[in-house]
Amino acid sequence: SQTIHQWPATLVQPVGSPLSLECTVEGTSNPNLYWYRQAAGRGLQLLFYSVGIGQISSEVPQNLSASRPQDRQFILSSKKLLLSDSGFYLCAWGMSSSGEQYFGPGTRLTVT
């Protein structure tokens, strides 16, 4: 069966510090991978998606970047965090043949 891991679960970082969140998927090959952010009181917003190694599409202009160095690894990064980067970050995987996506446990980021 498929499993998706994210870490860390929670993170408190000062403004201007770098960020690296990691997501890995087990039990499937060549999945589509996604990074979402859920800000307080708002719906999930798609940040990045990837259909393969090294292929990243950005949905919104922002302070963040993503990379996919391996088939089942997806990394979300920032060089300098802003207060507005605070939120709940979710990684998800899905297969292009269906609309379902399956979410990791999430990382709650607080930028102070």
Place this chain on the structure above:
Amino acid sequence: EDKVVQSPLSLVVHEGDTVTLNCSYEVTNFRSLLWYKQEKKAPTFLFMLTSSGIEKKSGRLSSILDKKELFSILNITATQTGDSAVYLCVGNYGGSQGNLIFGKGTKLSVKP
């Protein structure tokens, strides 16, 4: 602009009640509509609906899609406290990447 609108935004009921959650959508290149349940962390998948008028059922939960009127409902019968969660309605607008657009959710609280 694509959008998914859920109503009500929040709902408080007592155990044993039946609830109906509403979702209307305007999604270009619509492929499917999904429902997720989000408790404290990551959303968990409930249903994917692609055809009008065909009810999907899982235990006390059921859902149906109307592609002509562009809405879906999620019914929960004989509610239990464990049903307390945010229920997310999600439009899939297709493409090989399987992108999703999320509603803001309906927060359901079930009181004992």
